[in-house]
Amino acid sequence: METNKPKLLMRFHGQRHAYLKKGRAWNLTFEQWCELWEYSGKWDQRGKFKHQYCLWVLDKDQPFELGNVAVMTCSERGFAPIRIGCQSEWRAAISKAHKGKKHSEATKAKMRKRTSIGGRPVRLEIEGVVYESLTAAAKALGISQPAMTARLKTGKWPYKVL
Incomplete structure (x- = not known):
């Protein structure tokens, strides 16, 4: 895991801000966040692609806190990269809806x-x-x-x- 505290704080605040922006509660401290990543051993593999790891809330109706978060691969949580813009199930549904249709x-x-x-x-x-x-x-x-x-x-x- 990185030892550069300013970089760690930047990552922590980035994730916290994005979560709070959605109007959800965040009860995880910086120290707890660091411990979760350190315990998982996946810090160097974190990211937004399906083979990378992310810290994910298990129950979206509950706050972001210990006991309600897990480190898992993005594919385990059913998440497609942001730059693609949609989940695989959604893409499959769109594809199925258009199957057999011809261009005018x-x-x-x-x-x-x-x-x-x-x-x-x-x-x-x-x-x-x-x-x-x-x-x-x-x-x-x-x-x-x-x-x-x-x-x-x-x-x-x-x-x-x-």
């Missing part, structure tokens, strides 16, 4: 339009010259690809997708 023609047209100026290999005709891709057109005209995309989106250059 309007949606397909929007997808094609996005692809035509999204940097993927498509043939473009700009000012009578044919380019094999958006990147090739940007290089030939001496501008960056984002600048090229912006100019095409704003209509500053007339173009055709071939």
Whole structure:
């Protein structure tokens, strides 16, 4: 476990603040929090991904205190990484709901339009010259690809997708 007390305090206060922000009670002291992590031996493996460990409240209706918290892997508590944004059960339900559905023609047209100026290999005709891709057109005209995309989106250059 880290021995740098300011860093430990920062981690403790970060977790405490996030929990209190949800409107729940927190009755765990800094010393108790440190002892829990030290006793578990998992401090070096803590994090937010499924193979990492977290300190988790067992009964959300009860305060965050000794006897109501445990150190466990994020997958044991059914938690997916925050940057993904949803739990696996939720993702499975959404996937099941969409299974077998087809995109409408309007949606397909929007997808094609996005692809035509999204940097993927498509043939473009700009000012009578044919380019094999958006990147090739940007290089030939001496501008960056984002600048090229912006100019095409704003209509500053007339173009055709071939």
